[in-house]
Amino acid sequence: MTQETKLGLFVLAAITCLMVSIMLLGDFQFQRRYDINVLFGDIAGLPAKAKVKIAGVDVGAVRKITLEGNKARITIWIRQDIQIHRDSRASIVATGIIGSKYLDLTMGSDSEPLLKEGDTITGINPISFDQVISTVMEKLDTVFGMFEGEDGKNMGKNLAGTIKNLKEITDTLHKALYQQEDKLSETIDNFHSFSEDMAGITSDNREDIRETIKQIKAASEKLDRVLAKVDNSQGTIGKLLTDKEMGDDLKDTFKELKEDTQQVKKVLKRINLIETDWNYVQRYDTREQYAHSDLGLKVIPSPGKYYYLGVSNVGDTASQTGDIETKNTLDLLYGRTFDGLIPVDIFGGAIRSEGGLGIRVKPLAHWAPLSRLELTAEAFNFARNVPVAKPDVILGARIKVNNWSYIGAQVEDIYNTSNLNAYLQLTFRDDDIAYILGLVGLARP
Numbered sequence: 411m412t413q414e415t416k417l418g419l420f421v422l423a424a425i426t427c428l429m430v431s432i433m434l435l436g437d438f439q440f441q442r443r444y445d446i447n448v449l450f451g452d453i454a455g456l457p458a459k460a461k462v463k464i465a466g467v468d469v470g471a472v473r474k475i476t477l478e479g480n481k482a483r484i485t486i487w488i489r490q491d492i493q494i495h496r497d498s499r500a501s502i503v504a505t506g507i508i509g510s511k512y513l514d515l516t517m518g519s520d521s522e523p524l525l526k527e528g529d530t531i532t533g534i535n536p537i538s539f540d541q542v543i544s545t546v547m548e549k550l551d552t553v554f555g556m557f558e559g560e561d562g563k564n565m566g567k568n569l570a571g572t573i574k575n576l577k578e579i580t581d582t583l584h585k586a587l588y589q590q591e592d593k594l595s596e597t598i599d600n601f602h603s604f605s606e607d608m609a610g611i612t613s614d615n616r617e618d619i620r621e622t623i624k625q626i627k628a629a630s631e632k633l634d635r636v637l638a639k640v641d642n643s644q645g646t647i648g649k650l651l652t653d654k655e656m657g658d659d660l661k662d663t664f665k666e667l668k669e670d671t672q673q674v675k676k677v678l679k680r681i682n683l684i685e686t687d688w689n690y691v692q693r694y695d696t697r698e699q700y701a702h703s704d705l706g707l708k709v710i711p712s713p714g715k716y717y718y719l720g721v722s723n724v725g726d727t728a729s730q731t732g733d734i735e736t737k738n739t740l741d742l743l744y745g746r747t748f749d750g751l752i753p754v755d756i757f758g759g760a761i762r763s764e765g766g767l768g769i770r771v772k773p774l775a776h777w778a779p780l781s782r783l784e785l786t787a788e789a790f791n792f793a794r795n796v797p798v799a800k801p802d803v804i805l806g807a808r809i810k811v812n813n814w815s816y817i818g819a820q821v822e823d824i825y826n827t828s829n830l831n832a833y834l835q836l837t838f839r840d841d842d843i844a845y846i847l848g849l850v851g852l853a854r855p
Contacts, residue, residue: 766790
């Protein structure tokens with residue numbers, strides 16, 4: 411084993427020990443989660459790392475608190491299995507008068523869309539204890555001011571004057587009612603006369619009322635005849651409602667319509683769900699001081715499954731000087747993605763024109779500082795005998811910089827040359843190719 415290989419293994423062991431120590435001592439959880447933001451006008455002393463609860467149950471925690479304009483922006487993480495809707499209500503609650511504070515959430519209503527990674531909602535501003543005391547004191551001061559005089563000593567005198575004024579008001583009201591007594595009696599007499607006139611009108615128009623009742627009865631009988639025809643399957647409506655054959659035809663029609671709708675959904679799914687990404691990798695061999703270029707297309711027909719078609723070490727085969735790696739080798743891979751406690755990618759097929767397989771792991775996917783770290787291992791060319799009777803093995807690690815770039819390093823052919831390659835990977839989404847592949851997919855049943 412060469413000195414470079416020993417050094418590489420020592421560095422990997424040190425990194426492994428460091429990560430194990432962080433996992434044992436760090437404050438993080440191995441569970442999937444997502445972040446949302448809550449805006450408050452005042453957070454009322456909510457501490458960083460405070461808990462997030464729904465119905466008193468812990469579902470997350472505060473990640474950070476920042477100032478956005480004149481509002482406080484609280485970024486919180488929520489467990490992936492907790493689904494929160496757009497109309498969720500957020501408020502800051504204390505466990506007691508002097509207890510610790512936490513962020514209380516509601517789930518929201520099912521009719522509203524779900525919150526996704528990075529979405530923002532507005533919280534309910536808390537009312538501080540100081541504000542309540544200040545408001546109560548202002549109200550009491552106003553009440554006392556109504557009874558106090560300028561010298562602040564004649565409260566009893568003002569209270570007595572108020573009662574006296576109230577008595578004068580009740581006396582005035584009594585006199586007013588007494589003066590209107592005659593008018594009230596006259597109003598009652600007029601109402602009595604009105605009722606007598608109504609009785610006369612009823613007597614005079616008794617025949618008209620009797621005729622109206624007769625017409626209502628005739629209309630009711632006609633309606634009964636129509637309903638009887640419906641019950642006996644007579645007429646278009648009756649046949650539609652009671653004919654069994656027609657009912658079966660309607661049922662078959664709706665069934666076919668439902669099947670056609672499902673076929674349309676299936677067609678749209680084939681067109682819209684396919685995703686395609688171009689991947690370009692620029693590798694630099696630190697020992698041979700030579701650059702390699704890899705280009706490939708990743709096709710994702712459905713979540714959790716993908717195909718990869720690419721060319722490694724792209725270049726002119728006539729110029730091999732200084733390059734120990736074969737030019738223009740093919741990568742034809744089929745892969746599956748498993749989103750569990752630790753997300754894993756497993757793939758296999760042709761790696762650099764040789765049969766092989768590989769694995770990609772995100773060991774710290776649920777720990778924010780290193781959630782972008784990925785570890786990879788590939789093995790291919792298992793029938794190799796020269797220069798060593800062992801497969802070509804590649805071990806590496808990379809970090810996701812953003813949605814379209816990675817930086818990483820890998821040790822290639824650890825049983826033979828152990829060359830260290832540093833690389834930059836660029837990824838570009840191509841919706842046009844995805845659309846074309848979706849249309850091609852319609853040709854198959």
